[in-house]
Amino acid sequence: xxxxxxxxxxxxxxxxxxxxxxxxxxxxxxxxxxxxxxxxxxxxxxxxxxxxxxxxxxxxxxxxxxxxxxxxxxxxxxxxxxxxxxxxxxxxxxxxxxxxxxxxxxxxxxxxxxxxxxxxxxxxxxxxxxxxxxxxxxxxxxxxxxxxxxxxxxxxxxxxxxxxxxxxxxxxxxxxxxxxxxxxxxxxxxxxxxxxxxxxxxxxxxxxxxxxxxxxxxxxxxxxxxxxxxxxxxxxxxxxxxxxxxxxxxxxxxxxxxxxxxxxxxxxxxxxxxxxxxxxxxxxxxxxxxxxxxxxxxxxxxxxxxxxxxxxxxxxxxxxxxxxxxxxxxxxxxxxxxxxxx
Amino acid sequence: xxxxxxxxxxxxxxxxxxxxxxxxxxxxxxxxxxxxxxxxxxxxxxxxxxxxxxxxxxxxxxxxxxxxxxxxxxxxxxxxxxxxxxxxxxxxxxxxxxxxxxxxxxxxxxxxxxxxxxxxxxxxxxxxxxxxxxxxxxxxxxxxxxxxxxxxxxxxxxxxxxxxxxxxxxxxxxxxxxxxxxxxxxxxxxxxxxxxxxxxxxxxxxxxxxxxxxxxxxxxxxxxxxxxxxxxxxxxxxxxxxxxxxxxxxxxxxxxxxxxxxxxxxxxxxxxxxxxxxxxxxxxxxxxxxxxxxxxxxxxxxxxxxxxxxxxxxxxxxxxxxxxxxxxxxxxxxxxxxx
Numbered sequence: 001x002x003x004x005x006x007x008x009x010x011x012x013x014x015x016x017x018x019x020x021x022x023x024x025x026x027x028x029x030x031x032x033x034x035x036x037x038x039x040x041x042x043x044x045x046x047x048x049x050x051x052x053x054x055x056x057x058x059x060x061x062x063x064x065x066x067x068x069x070x071x072x073x074x075x076x077x078x079x080x081x082x083x084x085x086x087x088x089x090x091x092x093x094x095x096x097x098x099x100x101x102x103x104x105x106x107x108x109x110x111x112x113x114x115x116x117x118x119x120x121x122x123x124x125x126x127x128x129x130x131x132x133x134x135x136x137x138x139x140x141x142x143x144x145x146x147x148x149x150x151x152x153x154x155x156x157x158x159x160x161x162x163x164x165x166x167x168x169x170x171x172x173x174x175x176x177x178x179x180x181x182x183x184x185x186x187x188x189x190x191x192x193x194x195x196x197x198x199x200x201x202x203x204x205x206x207x208x209x210x211x212x213x214x215x216x217x218x219x220x221x222x223x224x225x226x227x228x229x230x231x232x233x234x235x236x237x238x239x240x241x242x243x244x245x246x247x248x249x250x251x252x253x254x255x256x257x258x259x260x261x262x263x264x265x266x267x268x269x270x271x272x273x274x275x276x277x278x279x280x281x282x283x284x285x286x287x288x289x290x291x292x293x294x295x296x297x298x299x300x301x302x303x304x305x306x307x308x309x310x311x312x313x314x315x316x317x318x319x320x321x322x323x324x325x326x327x328x329x330x331x332x333x334x335x336x337x338x339x340x341x342x
Numbered sequence: 343x344x345x346x347x348x349x350x351x352x353x354x355x356x357x358x359x360x361x362x363x364x365x366x367x368x369x370x371x372x373x374x375x376x377x378x379x380x381x382x383x384x385x386x387x388x389x390x391x392x393x394x395x396x397x398x399x400x401x402x403x404x405x406x407x408x409x410x411x412x413x414x415x416x417x418x419x420x421x422x423x424x425x426x427x428x429x430x431x432x433x434x435x436x437x438x439x440x441x442x443x444x445x446x447x448x449x450x451x452x453x454x455x456x457x458x459x460x461x462x463x464x465x466x467x468x469x470x471x472x473x474x475x476x477x478x479x480x481x482x483x484x485x486x487x488x489x490x491x492x493x494x495x496x497x498x499x500x501x502x503x504x505x506x507x508x509x510x511x512x513x514x515x516x517x518x519x520x521x522x523x524x525x526x527x528x529x530x531x532x533x534x535x536x537x538x539x540x541x542x543x544x545x546x547x548x549x550x551x552x553x554x555x556x557x558x559x560x561x562x563x564x565x566x567x568x569x570x571x572x573x574x575x576x577x578x579x580x581x582x583x584x585x586x587x588x589x590x591x592x593x594x595x596x597x598x599x600x601x602x603x604x605x606x607x608x609x610x611x612x613x614x615x616x617x618x619x620x621x622x623x624x625x626x627x628x629x630x631x632x633x634x635x636x637x638x639x640x641x642x643x644x645x646x647x648x649x650x651x652x653x654x655x656x657x658x659x660x661x662x663x664x665x666x667x668x669x670x671x672x673x674x675x676x677x678x679x680x681x
Contacts, residue, residue, distance in 0.1 A: 064580045093582040106573035110405050110595040110678060116574075119591075123582050152403045154678040170577065 004039035011072035034234035045211040047225030055234040060182040097176040101183040103163035107155040114151035120173040140169040161192035240326030248323040250333040409675035422667035433480040440476035453647040481632035492551035497558025505566030519556035535624035565597035606669025610662030
């Protein structure tokens with residue numbers, strides 16, 4: 001395995017819940033992210049999936065330093081970026097950029113496309129000399145598949161897919177090494193989703209980027225990712241290469257999630273088993289003891305309420321070679337095929 | 343996954359110069375912009391190189407430059423601008439169009455109607471209404487414009503900063519605005535201005551700014567809070583933008599519209615408030631000449647001699663309307679979606 005460009009260790013983000021108007025007193029915390037660790041290797045795409053509210057977007061915001069973690073470390077090339085400020089932070093920001101979910105609110109409606117994509121150069125003037133910026137902006141427009149002559153247009157003159165291309169061009173302007181994409185296609189039409197995902201893949205090859213790709217659409221994540229992490233209630237429950245996760249899931253939550261993926265083949269659909277989870281996701285302000293998935297798990301036993309399962313290769317698979325040998329946070333992990341093989 | 347037709351950019355440029363006039367950067371209406379949005383990648387054509395010069399060779403454009411270009415062609419802006427220009431000129435040099443002396447009155451002509459040489463007639467003191475209306479513009483315009491500027495400046499800076507930074511300062515400012523909202527304007531004016539002996543307009547302006555800024559501060563705070571939650575502000579922060587850049591480049595242009603609207607409408611209120619205070623005897627005092635003084639003096643005789651009221655009141659109405667139209671035009675020009 002190549003060297004990790006980004007190491008995330010025990011990342012925690014708790015939002016305090018307070019009571020009282022004048023004298024605030026903390027009565028609890030929303031544990032949005034509660035101990036997330038993963039590595040990102042240069043040039044790879046790490047997909048993060050999970051249902052709404054599981055902390056995916058909070059992880060993304062911490063990676064680009066829009067939120068400060070409550071605890072834990074994010075090491076970029078060996079240095080912790082979570083406590084940086086001033087100049088050091090600025091130079092790290094050059095290398096970790098973000099693509100936002102909603103292309104309708106992520107572009108300032110009162111700035112021209114040229115100003116939006118050129119803004120990174122105004123903030124980091126060392127990247128491009130002043131006379132060069134306009135040409136660079138037009139190159140970027142060309143790279144993301146837009147007409148370079150659109151430079152004086154305003155965002156509302158573009159469609160959703162084109163706006164997301166503008167957002168991607170802005171993210172690319174500083175030639176970052178890592179791009180954190182927070183559900184970059186979930187606000188787009190299905191036909192346009194494919195265009196944008198393929199653009200991201202092409203850009204990855206062209207500029208040797210590393211992606212953290214956050215989504216709730218499992219098919220898109222599989223399409224773009226080299227490795228996939230599955231999140232549930234602020235933690236990663238299973239992580240591995242895409243084939244390992246999709247074809248050999250060992251965590252019951254992953255299995256349930258995958259069993260809900262639509263299957264394009266009607267005859268295969270007849271025979272598949274659908275796992276329907278009971279109940280709702282528990283509130284992140286009141287997380288179950290032990291394994292946090294136990295309240296909805298069909299395998300839950302007493303051990304699950306007492307012992308927190310660690311994210312590691314489960315004991316049963318430790319001696320096995322093969323695709324089931326990947327970290328999974330379950331006491332009773334077993335392989336179960338839920339997606340018909342392709 | 344379907345095989346995506348990736349290169350929509352190529353399709354865009356290929357379909358080329360169809361439909362000249364629709365693709366210009368300033369579409370004739372929102373309809374053109376809608377078309378562009380709906381037909382992704384199919385009908386977006388190259389912008390024809392017109393006088394706007396939108397091609398790569400064209401000059402880079404900015405929000406304010408575009409707004410100015412838009413305003414110059416907007417008849418509402420031209421009309422209101424000309425009225426305001428005219429008001430400013432007669433405020434500075436009233437003798438240009440009125441040769442008489444506003445304080446030279448002849449009681450024997452009290453309440454007389456229109457005469458040759460005195461088109462607006464005479465008021466209750468026998469002064470020439472035309473001359474007084476022209477000379478009154480100076481005070482009224484000064485009070486209106488200065489109060490609005492002061493209120494807008496104080497209110498939007500304080501309210502905007504409170505909205506942006508939030509926390510304790512925001513709570514403090516919100517409570518202070520609550521206190522100011524609780525002061526009744528007329529009562530406050532009676533107390534505050536009765537201790538002031540100066541006969542200039544400045545104490546009146548100062549008092550109105552003091553009571554007026556919380557209104558703008560609340561609006562500015564609200565619209566800054568709305569604007570700062572947008573993803574583009576987060577995007578700027580992720581790029582490493584400083585607070586001042588986020589405030590000036592991203593938040594202010596998107597938060598200023600409600601402030602402009604309220605401030606221009608309030609301008610008329612300030613001119614009439616000055617009249618109210620003058621009527622109560624704590625604002626301007628004769629021998630000052632102002633529309634407010636004349637309106638309040640004439641209001642008692644509206645049945646016998648309506649012309650005494652209608653001319654200064656009409657001047658006030660036209661002035662207020664001109665400023666509201668100006669504010670409206672500026673607000674629209676700053677919104678690219680309406681272009």
